[in-house]
Amino acid sequence: MLRKLLFFIMLTFVLGACSQQETGQDTNNEQKLSITLEEVETALQEQDLELKEADLPENNVFIRELNGVSPKAYSLEGMTLSIYIFQSTDDRQEGMEAFKEANASASLEPYKTFTVHNVLVFYVEGNEEINSKLSSTLNKLK
Numbered sequence: 001m002l003r004k005l006l007f008f009i010m011l012t013f014v015l016g017a018c019s020q021q022e023t024g025q026d027t028n029n030e031q032k033l034s035i036t037l038e039e040v041e042t043a044l045q046e047q048d049l050e051l052k053e054a055d056l057p058e059n060n061v062f063i064r065e066l067n068g069v070s071p072k073a074y075s076l077e078g079m080t081l082s083i084y085i086f087q088s089t090d091d092r093q094e095g096m097e098a099f100k101e102a103n104a105s106a107s108l109e110p111y112k113t114f115t116v117h118n119v120l121v122f123y124v125e126g127n128e129e130i131n132s133k134l135s136s137t138l139n140k141l142k
Contacts, residue, residue, distance in 0.1 A: 033117045035141050037072055037085050040119060047137045049130070051076060061103055062111065062122045066095035077126045081134075084120040092120050114138050 044051060054075040056063050062082045063073045069091070071082040086092040092115060112131050114121040116138045123134055 033089060034087075035085070035117050035119050037083060039141060040083055040085075040121075040138070043137050043141055044134075047133050049076060049133060049137070051081070054080060056080060061099075061106065061108060062124065064099075064102070066098045066120075067091060069095060071122075076123065077130055079126040079130075080122070080124040082122045086118045086120065089117055092118050095120055116141050 041051060051074040054073040056073050060073075060080070062080050063071055066084060067086075069084050069086055071084045074081040074083070084092070084095060086095055096113070096115070110125040112123045112125055112134070114123070114134055119138065119141070121134065121138065123131065125131065
């Protein structure tokens with residue numbers, strides 16, 4: 001009887017320890033949900049994507065403020081790349097909705113949208129190789 005009691009007590013401790021480890025891992029994932037502009041820039045540069053600061057006209061739809069967030073605009077292979085860093089994934093989703101609403105009736109040049117956690121990236125379409133590099137690089141930030 002004593003052995004059974006000790007067995008159940010030990011089992012309870014082991015399960016409790018496993019439960020605490022899982023919670024710790026979730027906390028680390030939540031912290032990683034916030035990606036900085038520097039992390040994005042570094043990841044892109046490590047893939048030999050040369051970012052040049054772009055001076056675009058204010059009426060360019062890809063550099064307009066979305067829900068209080070202004071993007072950092074670059075030229076990549078001669079095409080516009082804009083990076084928005086939001087406070088959270090929810091804010092990023094709201095920013096994307098604001099973009100869609102603001103441009104619902106506009107005829108825009110072809111572009112690709114990339115999202116990862118709190119980051120929203122617009123790239124006025126260049127070639128498929130660059131699109132692929134952008135996609136894989138940003139997915140590595142997850």
